Amino acid sequence: MHYQTPSAAIADLVNLKPDPLMLFGPDRKHIVMADRPNYPSIEELREPKLKLAGRLINPDTFTPHGHRGYFDPRVRNLDTEEELPLRGVPAGAYFRYFNWSPNGKRIAFCLATPTGLQLWSCSIDDLECTPHGEATINNSLGGSPFDFVNDNTYLIRRRNPAAVRPVKEKKVLGPNVRDTSGKEGSNRTYTNLLQTQYDVDLFRYYSSGQLYLHDGVSGTEEKWGSAGIIAGLAASPNYKYFLVTFVEEPFSFNVPYDKFADRVEILDEHGERVVLLEERPTMEHLPPAFGSVITERRRFTWRSDHPAQVFWTKALDAGDPRNEADFRDQLYALTEPFTGEPEPSVKLPLRYGAVGWCRGDLAIIVDWSWKERRQVTRRWWPDEPTREPVIMYDVNWEDSYNDPGSFVSITNPQDHNVLLTRDQGKKLVLTGSGHGPAGTQPFVDEYDIATGATERLWQSTPPHFERPLFFLDQHPDYFILAREQKTERPNYFLRQILTGEETQLTHFEHPYPQLRDANYEKVQYARTDGVKLSGELHTPQHFKAGEDAPLPILLWAYPQEYKDADNAGQVTTSPHQFTRISPLAPLPFLAAGFAVFDDFAMPIVGEGDVEPNETFVEQVRMNAEAAVKTLVDAGVADPERIYVGGHSYGAFMTAHLLAHTDLFAGGIARSGAYNRTLTPFGFQAEERSLWEVPDTYIKLSPFMYADKIDAPLLLIHGEEDSNSGTYPVQSRRLFKALNALGKTARLCLLPYEDHGYAAEESILHMLWEMETWMSKKA
Template identity: 40%
Template sequence: MIKKFYSIAILAWVLSLPFLAKVQAQEALSYQTPPKAIADLVNAAPTPLVSFSRSGDFMLVLERSGNPSIEELAQPELRIGGIRINPATNGPSRTGSFENVILKNTRNGQEQQVKGLPANARLGSFSLSRDEKYVALTNTSNTGISLWVVDLSTLEARKLTDEIVNAVYGTGITWTPDNQILFTAINPNRGGLPKAPLAPKGPTVQETSGNAAPSRTYQDLLTNPYDEALLEYFMDSQLMLVNLQGNKKPIGKPGMIKSMDLSPNGQYITVELIQKPFSYLVPASRFPYDVEIWDINGKHVKTLAQIPLDEVRPTGFDATVTGPRSISWRADKPATLFWVEAQDGGDPRVKMDEREIIYTLDAPFSAQPSKLAGIGYRFRGIYWSDDNFALLNEGWFASRQQKVTRINPSKPSEKGTVIIERSSDDIYNDPGSPVFTTNSFGRSVLLRKGDDVFMTSEGGSPEGSMPYLSAFNTKTKTEKILWRSQAPYYERVAKVLNADATEFVTIKESTDIQPNYWLVNTRKRIAPIQITQFAHPYESIKGIKKELVKYKRNDGLDLSAIVYTPEGYDPAKDGRLPVLMWAYPREYKSAAVAAQVRGSKYTFTRLNWGSPIYWVTQGYAIMDQTEMPIVGEGDEEPNDTFVVQLVANAEAAIDYIVDAGIGDRNRIAVGGHSYGAFMTANLLSHSNLFAAGIARSGAYNRTLTPFGFQYEQRTYWEAPEVYNTMSPFMNAHKVKTPILLIHGEADNNSGTFPIQSERYYNALKGHGATTRLVFLPHESHGYAAKESILHTLWEQHVWLEKYVKNRN
């Protein structure tokens, strides 16, 4: 029997009915909708997504449906091992999908409709063949997941397999060089679904031998032997190879396949197979697993590693596992593996110069691994070019340091050259990320010209982000900007089309101009050509005003926010507005970096389910992306002064909006989601600055996350005062401001268990605070069902109207 989860009744009283205004008990409440101006924005058709071919000659335009219904979200769901499974499909219970595919020529914009797609399509996992003649994709029905293929010469789609795809742990689909598809299927011999025992065989017991085993808080863990049997059943997989005629053959032995990866030459497969014992403390991603190398026919070549249960790990965000990790194929070689191994036992407190070693191993994998490089931080990946050029990335979370080194893979004994060393938070001095091209193996490698690597950067500046394309010289460590976004637009490179980066596709947008794709050629100096014609989805708010504003905190720290005001609003004529301030705090190790302006006033005003911008239609001023930096320089940790800095940030934002003549100081609300909800509750505990608060899916008692939270690396026992001071639950008696709490009943985010809101609500109620708790049935950390989203907006609207706009 699959787990059933009790649907907690929505805790609510209908604020619009005066005779119910003082009700305190639980009541059933049907789904409500917000004002029409808000509901119409929610119901706007979503803009399609785009996926480029590797050559960039064409793009797939992927059309999406709107939000699912609550009936769809309420389908049976199995929550085990940190995974959420739809038992009817043997796939994930919650995932996005596409309903239509259009092929568009990048250079002339010509569109062609893909034909033969299934009715009521729920398409995903798109994979392009190496010769770019076919696209493999999956379709999910109510009973399973099937594999399909589109012939790009005829644009005909056809079904290749029955509903045999196993997507519980991700949809493994890859093309071989001879246009066959390797994928992860359900083991055809796995048998029937395990039956739930009528009674347990005995108690569930966990034991420790005395070794310290700090554990973060995870959702949906295994709890009993029946859970284990279910996980083993649904994970049971068989690799399959299918050709374009639909002929299938099994590859290798079945097992609990975690992942598989085909070598660039198509001759070998690395397969990760989950092993026992399972754990009730960590999710399946940290269960034991073997890494095996098979040939393309499934013959076992080598067991590369046997990774033990990752249940005991040192504390700190720079902690990691011992033994091989990040095992991957080199993109520039036919069949060469590389991986990294920690030399410090995975413990960031151990001081050593060579903290990690990267190894390589060539086919046929019979030799000893070769050392490629040693690094002083944690491994963050390698960008490959050829056997003489690669970029090695490393970083250290505690100091926010990032380092990129140019290495010569053919000369591992030769010390590399550090080309970038910076704070990962520093957006003003970020040269960006490399541009990639496709090599003869169909793999992504660096697009470079000699010592120059082409890069795209967000282009952070005191005036906001202005993205650019550059040639970064790895010898001189300087960049030459080849193209940059120009005001009043926010434009960024999406795909480079040629070897010298003179022709590329950009995404261009502005405040009231929907993002669309443009073809740019800097060598021919011809006017850019618009490729897509996606319509503006929010015509009703095209006239609102958007402004990037800057102001200072009381200690001189520069802050910023995006301010939205209603169409035609003039402070001098129209007076002060109620304000909704929305934010999410971030920690920094440098005041200078914390003061940097983030975002752009030229980005398109895109709405999502959790946006505060809806209320600009209701006569509110909105302060969005309100910077809430928490700074701790040197040996000081940011959270040591969290509350003081948080209140100072809020005071500065309020002073700005009031001094600008826009906001009414007595009618300002604050809100946020997740850590933003935590922020909101803290502001209402430690200040009287706001008229009301909205806190969605937050964590309020930090003793329930005692081994670290967000960017706090210390445990509760190392910094109890920090945990207690930062916990709104511990300060519930101080809240005098009305606060609305909303939480997904099936929250799957680490630390934000629904009980966090339940206990915080009870603490507030017990001290006489004005509060309301709303549980959304079947919703996770982010809300998905249309009914839930509309109801959430209704709840927020009623709260804001009563306690902010019409505050007595």
Template identity: 40%
Template sequence: MKHFFTLFLLCFALTGYTQENLTYQKPHKNILELAEAPLAPSIRMDNKGEHIVLLYRSSYKTIEELSETELRLGGLRINPVTNIGSRTRYYTNIKLSTKKDGTPKPVTGLTPDGRYANFSWSPNQDYMTFTKTLSTGVELWLLDIKNSTAKKISEANLNANMGNPVTWFKDSEAVLVKRLPENRAALINTSEAVPTGPTISVSEAGVKAQNRTYQDLLKNKNDEHNFEQLAQSELYKITLDGKASLWKSTNMYRGISFSPDGNNVMITTINKPFSYLVPYYRFPSESVVYTSNGDLVKSILQVPLIEDLPKGFMAERTGKRDLDWRSDKPATLYWAEALDGGDPANEVPFRDEVFQQDAPFDGAITSVIKTKDRFRGITWGDDHTAIAYDMWWNTRNTRTYVFDPSNASKAPKVLFDRNYQDRYSDPGEFVYTKNDFNEYVLDLHNNTAYLIGDGYSEAGKFPFVDELNLNTTKTKRLYQSKLTDKVESISSALDAKSGEYIVSIESKNEYPNYYIRNIKKRKGLTPLTHFENPFKSIQDVKKEVISYKRADGLDLSGTLYLPTDYEAGKKYPMIMWAYPREYKDKNSAAQSTSSSNEFTYPYYGSPIYWVTRGYVVLDDAAFPIIGEGDEQPNDTFREQLVANAKAAIDAVDNLGYIDRERVAVGGHSYGAFMTANLLAHSNLFAAGIARSGAYNRTLTPFGFQSEERNYWEAPEIYNSMSPFMHADKMKTPLLLIHGEADNNSGTYPLQSERYFNALKGLGAPVRLVMLPRESHGYSAKESILHMLWEQDQWLEDHVKNKGKTKPAK
């Protein structure tokens, strides 16, 4: 009997948790051709538009790269061998072109197979620094823009574990660099270390620390030791000819910024105690100002460990925050302080106040402005003109103020007071220019500023340039795009006064390219780039933005693609891809920012590949979740989710394109959460694809996505919205895909594993694919091609051939 019972358990284990052993697969050739298309280069352009740096890379990493040594500490992912972020995306080649000659030319001194990252313009934009990662460490390189040459100016001893390790001196003749300390202690191999005692965390009575479910946190003393060693650097001054001199001794340097005149530099360091609850950027820190020679000026700010904050997305710590230099002054620091104790629940006339103080920071501290809602930044202009911004998440409101920073008694003037989700009324972003300090400031001409807007409207996207009189607050339209068969975007101003702007123009089959447009002379465009369409096989696909209504009358939209082999009158299977978004008003929720003239770009997570496999694709289908007034969006999440889905399927079905019995739904992250809910609470779909989602909201008890209430305040919301709690209702085939190394808050790999176990235990048709080494977004070529293969097989089996007998293998 004992042997029988053992055999029974073994059989149960084998049948209950059957695994399928597969090597990495590649998708159908139609998909593979698109997935392997070469990537156009990224560009870095100087502020005059004269020189363009083109950065080339593969679309993917390799699984070998992802398998390099990685430590996950304090919210960072570090390769302790090379001392750079282990998830860094590298460029492999650099070329240069000019406005006069748009032909990319190679850079002398480079090999085309490098691992380049951390590009930084010099203040005068004659040079650019970048890092090159070797198998043993990180080197510093210098790119000479005018001469098209590059050279190494340091050995492989940089510390890039906390981001770009290089900061330019303001004279553009040297850089301040984080280097590995000579005396760094050996790291502890935590998998082999023998514990010396338990790990103990303590909560004080009455002190609430309602934090997000961060990942990659420190877990014990060994992690603390390793984090400290990897965060420590020495600061060296390195001249352009490679001469290095010690500037500051070993410390955990986090931030470095020079004053506009270059005579002062603010250094922020990380202090102890560390935390097991929050990432490194909420560890204690100190900001100290030194002279450019390294002499102490003054300690400006000491920030304690931030584990407990008041409840709410608008909560802030008390004391100085957002400390930075005024870009229009030689050496003036400014910062904000909360007037409501940092607690959104406190009702006060002003939430924040901004102060300033001049170097050497022993004189008067003066107030510059108070904001009604939470301060969100300043665009500096001159002594008497600056632009400030505030926002309040709960109402989705933002204000833009113009004020006199030299006269706090003069009331600021509100330029714009609006719902930031209302894209149709967006007034645009202010135009910047470089001042004598080589800092970007507000471009002003006789108290007139300029705005660049996206120009979204019911008719489409028509970007504009406005002139704004800051005295009268009146605007005058200087330019608005009239392109109807293409999409134009205005990137930046080369010279707002003369009317020269950088624009990009694209169509559904023309890759976005950059041009100079003069909006005053109305002459032709000057091309700056000449990128070709790498996706020729789908360049003629029929594409349109369709509009339709939800059952309650709300206007919705989505981008519809027909199969490349489309035949009129034939009914096709469809895949719908979406991501839910929360709104506080129906007007904003009904707006569309999609265009049928946008370039058709099948990035790795896109469903567009399947137009080559005989599917109708509805991409970016609108899934607004609205909660007006006192009602919160999530109060009716499931009902609105299903209503959005039904409206989309009805709309495409009414066009005569699809067999509505063969419709799949898919999404990534919150889109995966959406997918699982739709399959559990509707019978609209033949199958679903859910990538890197969270399915049990009790595992994120202190809020998720846009939900401010914690689990104990709204248990019915957490339970009703959790697909895990409704696993017994699932009868529709679901493909779950998750990266084994997901670092996103809340979407632990455990979420997919436990949801799969629940579904399998209840007999639901489900497949779980865990991608080794992958994070929340996938990057290895092997992983992505296999993911595309999995999705294609799933759609073929459960959607296109739904109900058909599978051939015997």
């Protein structure tokens, strides 16, 4: 069939102008702004695409497929509130990877051309833009393809000049053969992997690059380092050394490229190797438990507050969290000139997670345990490596009400992140979500390093919902916040944290005034076992529950696993947040006269040693029964016109609800997985394999209960879904089963679409399918 369009009221909500890119300069007086495109067309999605090693590559441009970038770049001066366009760039062009020089005097970016990316830059003084070299950048593996070495010098990742594109052998020489390794290990169902030797040759050609050192003043350029597949590049704070990761052969047919074998080196400013830090094998055989890691050195990082000191961690439990161990990870350090032995540093009882640098006597390190849902934040002393760290916070990450927040970082003059301190270095700064029974109220706290006491400096207050975004690097009394209300979209402000003085930075208008006055209510209720639930109820503007006739209603959700029933019922949204409407979410159907119960609670709780998935079916049923009863009793929902839907794991939930309840007039399942035997090494929060708990995998497969799905089911799927576990075959097989069993179902496969739908034609047709499906009985 041809692409269809939903009713005008719904279609009008699709092409809304997105918020622009906003990138603050180091002086925080200037902002690079650029507009984002709405949606690509189907023709753009049809552009050439190679599926290699877990990547989608445009072979014409050596870039990730489907990323257009930004347009209409300009600079806003916060002192004068003037916006000036970048000069000298081609009209109608798209741009990517905007970046500021360390001193904030230059802006660099990539121009997207038909043959690839080209580096350009301009001075902040006149905004006159000039190119740097040809459009030969290699960005096939994503990430920024250039970096500042100093204020006028760049390292650019270009295509390997010695590489020759392979030609596919026309003659079939023989079968493709692979052997098992004989080693135990599990991997999830990755997509778009290498399949043949020709794929190997293509991946080598498109991913291999050569770094060049480019002088922005003279325009001269010279090779830097050796050619190869560069997966990581990071300069030391003194810019005399570079941490570089190269992907190594042989490539794997079982995992994506970020799990391929690699080697990690430190190169000097001339591109010469100083030291080989590690050579690591392909990650095909990790233990199945969450938190499993390789046994080699990993997580290499520069210490941000030191001129040239590199840190890494190494497992002390053989990389397997199932092993008993007093300590799971240990950090090591190596200091310029990198000729000595690594210096052992802090040992961690849990798995290493992150580090925040500040100074020799202060750093923050985080370790965690999946099994306990535990996260520990510790203070430690990098210059005293054997000194035992001190626990600052020990929390259950599912317990949102007791989340103390995260320590704030700023960018230092060396362009590295360091912890923000106040009061002559005696205090740190925390920002947090501020979840609570009355709703979310983000905050900024000051943390006394000596005592551990906190003082609240600022908190969002009703009727606004405000979020602190970041503090100014050179002026730490100022921070940027986003402010919104239920009927006012987010705008951005510069606020002085001590005096409360503010400057408004943006003046975005309401994007869909036709729905400004729609009703919104945070509904709280409970399921039969006492677990507290909540959901976001949206009804048309003039609807009054109990007075007007009940409405057709769409319930939309995404299941979440918990280990504690009390945490499952916590409120993590605010009634004062702006009602943002995405065409990929259910709210457009407000415009068609539906009520919408969005993000209604779908907790799956497994306390103690019980895994949540053991009672998944029973709990999704209880959650849905509680929601439907609440909406019907309130006079909101017509019990004959209640629909349920979801995307991905929400689609999986939807199929189960139609198989195991009689609550719904129909269901909408988008890009889901329905046969868990096709994801045998785990899915979502399930870390056990099919062979360990076969009955659980069968019970959790709605495909096995297709004969019990009596309500009409609409299945929508992107034909090129690359998400792990949700191959299009999942929807195809379920539809075939429903068809053979005489059930009412419809399958819509969207051409060229991935797990999330991108093209305007696809999104409009998806909405038409959903509207038409629910209108059959509405």
